[in-house]
Amino acid sequence: MYIDIKRRRLVLAACGLPLALPALPTLAQPVAPPGLDVPYEPSPPEVVDAMLKLAGVGPNDTVYDxxxxxxxxxxAAxxxxxxxxxxxxxxxxxxxxKANAAKAGVAGRTRFRVGDLYASDFSDATVVTLFLWPHVNLKLKPxxxxxxxxxxRVVSHIWEMGQDWPPERSETLGRRRIHLWTIRDAHKRAR
Incomplete structure (x- = not known):
């Protein structure tokens, strides 16, 4: 498995995170494959549960990941x-x-689609979850x-949204962080 340590340390330092973070569990590809913005790095189940709990996800929500x-x-939502x-x-x-949703018996409550995040419509969301890299979060923010x-509500695993939009709440699970923001009228006017 190839790990671009120098690039990872630069990203961590740019985000103000400790340089000695452990390798993420089940790291499939530490460098984004051609044509993708980020590598596939699944969130552990305990982080998924904590993200949904932090956002207060319930039956009246539409969650976009x-x-x-x-x-x-x-x-999980x-x-x-x-x-x-x-x-x-x-x-x-x-x-x-899609196969995982069918196995879990929730295919009727889920939809999955191939799409460019920057060109997708997710305006009907009540909760948005993210586990992307800092540059992607910053590009998605507006x-x-x-x-x-x-x-x-917007919840991110590890990465924040820049200094002009600090999280309302952050929680730590071991060495992992999750962050919560809420869209406000002021954000609508700021764009």
Whole structure:
């Protein structure tokens, strides 16, 4: 397995994170494959549960996971009674997510599609989940502000949204962090 340590340390340092973070469990590809913005790095089940809990996901929610990978966050949201939508650039991951939702018995509450996050419509979301890299979060931030209604919650595993949008809450699970934001009217005016 090839690990670009120098690049990882630069990204961590640029985000103000400790350089000695452990390798992420089940790291499939530490460098983004050609045509993808980030490598496939699934969130551990305890992080998925904590993200959904932090966002207060329940039966009245529509949860969008941007960069959904194998669908685990969308499936966990559906198990809580929410509707879930996953978007990913990788057709292999979308096929895997659909199969996983069927195995979990929640296919009727989930949808998965291949799509470009920057060109996708997720305006009906009440919760958006992310486990992307810092540059992707920053590029998505104005799109989130534009599309999402006030009151929509945004939860990110590890990465923040820049100094001009600090998280309302952050939690630590071991050495992992999750962050919560809520879309406000001020964000709508800021775009």
């Amino acid at each position: 941007l960069g959904c990978g194998d669908g685990r966050i969308v499936i 559906a198990r809580r009674g929410a509707k879930g939508v996953g978007i990913d650039l990788d057709p292999k991951r979308i096929a895997e997510a 799109i989130l502000w534009q599309q999402l209604r006030p009151g929509t």
